[in-house]
Amino acid sequence: MPHTLTAVLVEKFGHAFSGYDLTTGEQRFSVALPEYPHEFVVDREGRFGYVGHYGVQTFAHPGRGGHQVFVIDIQRGEHVLTLDCEPYSRIHGLQIDSRDRVYALSEHDNMLLVFADPHARQVPDRAVPSGGVKSHLFVVSRDGERAYISNLLSHTVTRVHPYDASLPPLAVNAGGRPEGCCLSRDETVLFVASRDDHTLSMIDAATMKVTRTVATGEDPTRLYLTRDGRLLVVNYGERSIRVFDPESLEALGRVDTVAKPIAVSFHPDGGLAYVALNDNSVGVLDLATLTLRHGFAVGKEPDGLAILAL
Numbered sequence: 001m002p003h004t005l006t007a008v009l010v011e012k013f014g015h016a017f018s019g020y021d022l023t024t025g026e027q028r029f030s031v032a033l034p035e036y037p038h039e040f041v042v043d044r045e046g047r048f049g050y051v052g053h054y055g056v057q058t059f060a061h062p063g064r065g066g067h068q069v070f071v072i073d074i075q076r077g078e079h080v081l082t083l084d085c086e087p088y089s090r091i092h093g094l095q096i097d098s099r100d101r102v103y104a105l106s107e108h109d110n111m112l113l114v115f116a117d118p119h120a121r122q123v124p125d126r127a128v129p130s131g132g133v134k135s136h137l138f139v140v141s142r143d144g145e146r147a148y149i150s151n152l153l154s155h156t157v158t159r160v161h162p163y164d165a166s167l168p169p170l171a172v173n174a175g176g177r178p179e180g181c182c183l184s185r186d187e188t189v190l191f192v193a194s195r196d197d198h199t200l201s202m203i204d205a206a207t208m209k210v211t212r213t214v215a216t217g218e219d220p221t222r223l224y225l226t227r228d229g230r231l232l233v234v235n236y237g238e239r240s241i242r243v244f245d246p247e248s249l250e251a252l253g254r255v256d257t258v259a260k261p262i263a264v265s266f267h268p269d270g271g272l273a274y275v276a277l278n279d280n281s282v283g284v285l286d287l288a289t290l291t292l293r294h295g296f297a298v299g300k301e302p303d304g305l306a307i308l309a310l
Contacts, residue, residue, distance in 0.1 A: 003309035007274055007282055008074060010037050010051055014299030017051050017072050025296025029077025033070055039304050041094040046308040049074050050102050052091035059136060059152060065090030069104050075310055083122045085113055093137040097144035110135045112147055114162050131158035131169020139181050148190050150178040157192050159208055172208045174201040180223040184246060193220035193233060200233055202249060214249045216242050222263060226287060227270035234261045253290045263305040276302035
């Protein structure tokens, strides 16, 4: 049976993890979850999704939040396992390395948790302090040896070593309320967006020194590298996507999104990007012409997006 391309995403206010046919927009499955799931990550085979239970509406809302990671069998559209992060809570950022080890970030307790084999053992094998306060998002190297964490309240970006906690976190200032982050293809450069300063910075991943900073749109929240080597910055406040050259940070273009853009994922052929928008839809972005059109409707407040062949 041929595979069907499917958009999978968390619906924060719909309290669900759902899949939609990429061509027709028809919902293929929806898994009900406890209130306010947020970020998720998918394993290398595209079989399982790992969804963090943040448990409160946004980072600005009070409360301890959730302490679990929900494991979704995407092919079956079923919640099959739950990873327990107790006593750590407000699970937000999720990442996975080349060995399918799962990393979960507790914003409430500023701890990075490691699940070495989440299907065999549903409690963390390691926990490493983030070195910051209100740790929200992060990116991990392919081998899992380094993690780079953005910390909203200490206004720092920190590098930690998940498998050697004897090495202390190393912090750098990359602007107020850093959030969006990604690594270059060769993992020598870390890109970070500052929500308060409305800037995009390049950081040497080895020395943790800022090498260049440029202005971007208002309230940048997420960063993505395209397959053809461009850097997309999702600007929540400006309601735009800005395009940069990742070598020089030269501005290459801008796409106005009308609704607030939340997350981006790419078509396998590299020509299109799909954009989760806060008008409860997914838009289709032509990466050659930088034009955005309506794709299909989804559930309430999509957050995180992946395109998979199922």
